[in-house]
Amino acid sequence: MKRLVRHHLFWPLAVWAALLLFNLLYSPDFFSIVVRNGHLYGSLIDILNFGAPLILVALGMTVVIATEGIDLSVGSVVAISGAMACLWISKGADQNSPGLAFAAIGLAVLLSLALGLWNGLLVSGAGIQPIIATLILMVAGRGIAQLITSGQIITISSKPYSYIGTGSLAALPFSIFVVAAMFGIAALLTRRTALGLFIESVGNNPRASRLIGIRSRVVLISVYVFSGLCAGIAGLILSSNVASADGNNAGLWYELDAILAVVIGGTSLNGGRFYLTGTVIGALIIQTLTTTIYVIGVPPEITLVVKAFVVLVVCLIQSETFRNKIAERWRTRHYPAEREVTRHA
């Protein structure tokens, strides 16, 4: 039992389970999944489907945070990648041709890789603090996304492209498979090769890592490139889901949700250790929270207040100073009578 509680996934999973059960009180058929036209429908599937972009962005954010960095530009990259893909498709002659959709996807992915590379070079090459380095792209990226869409919302009608966000494979939404693939690749690369260890080592102490022969710079650049790639794919899913690109609002606040998901998942902001599975559950908790708030009928904007308290509580629990202070109070808690007894004993 004690080992179970100590496991890093215990608390995130417990919170998620509590949230899901709470939903059950409001809508008794919350857990029911029905098959209609060969597709699975249900609240749980919706949570997975709508949570897909957030999980992706949070996965990228996890490895960045593991190196004691942070990537604030993900929201902008989400917007840029969606805008680029939609622009390319809207320029094409036959919007339904698969070739055009693939070209658009390829272009958007390349662009997001390049944006990730830019962040990585700023952080590792120029040695700028990650918050600041990625802040540049966060500010300028919104402008670039609006530049691509000329400030308008580009609507497209491409069947192959909309498959990413709305299509389904084996009765499940296709986006879930995209997430599973990215998660699989990330987990394989970081847990089955030494790469994960390198990332944690760089997060703990970049200088010491370099001295023992790890190429800190390459590791740093690659985590930002990975984060850019994840954000780019998330942008594709989001824009294909609504068959349009909005440079202004797509991916707004995503960086904050992603950081929140990573922190809930147990990854420390101080770098040095990371949990990909924890992040996935963290993102699912956030998505469930949003769903819950819709189910209860509270205005969705109030989610922000709830999130604020979640961030604060999670960070306080993670803070060693806070834990020590509480523990100290616990240990030095003396009742007057107890003191009397011990004195006379």
Add this chain to the structure above:
Amino acid sequence: MLNRKYLPVIVTVGLFLLMFAAGSLRYDGFFSFQVILNLLIDNAYLLITAVGMTFVIVSGGIDLSVGSMIALTTMVSASLVQEHGWPPGVVIPLVLCMGSAFGWLMGAIIHYFKIQPFIVTLAGMFLARGLCYVISLNTITIDNPFYTTMAQTKVRLPGGDTVSISVIIALVVVIAALYLAHYTRFGRSVYAIGGSEQSALLMGLPIARTKILVYTFSGFCSSLAGVVFTFYMLSGYGLHAVGTELDTIAAVVIGGTLLTGGVGFVAGTFFGVLIQGVIQTIISFEGTLSSWWTKIVIGLLLFLFILLQRLLSAKGRQAVRT
């Protein structure tokens, strides 16, 4: 012989003059005192917020909650004045106290529990923005005579140009901050803590008090900016001032403040805000350029200034070594 630490500020002032000169050459009617005053009128709230942010960044921290704090201030003022009929003379001190208390609380959490300022103020940002919606989901328009007078009164300067009352408030804040930063014990402690917290502690400086006061001051500034913003917009709304935290950080960085803390000038921040204003003005004068170019140019400037800072600090380290 100029001190090297003033170099980023000089670059900022030079850039401002250059941009202004370029605008004056290119457009008719650009070269006038009123254009500069308009920069201040439109950016008074940004200037006040940026002054508070300068202290936070100089102390080595960051405050992401400023934009939400502005929105919360507009919302609380609008709700109390308009829906509950409170007199503005009570509401304005009340919201200022609220902002300061909010900042104080964040500062206390940051200091006593050693959580990164970034994440604590992020929670503060969520909280303040969410509280706006708890008050109301819609815009509350203000037609209280005091607020409309404050919004419409134009102060005539010698020479016939006019400024709004907000500008005067902003300038008073800048002057007070200049005094606070360079001539008081508090200001020196802030610089010392930003330079090295460990050394400041060993020197016997009051770390806890100074750090918490810095965030309290930033909270006060952002709620004052919220009051000014209320004069400017005459309404309270939860979506007011979205993204102001980024504009503010950009203004502070362009003003030559080092993000690692310890180096920075309130005067530089003043020009950082003016540069943002000039970019917006040039883009509106150009007519064919769209508003998103503002973001791209500010991003570029941010990049150049951060690079400049890196180069300067790298050179400084070499100079120490040799």
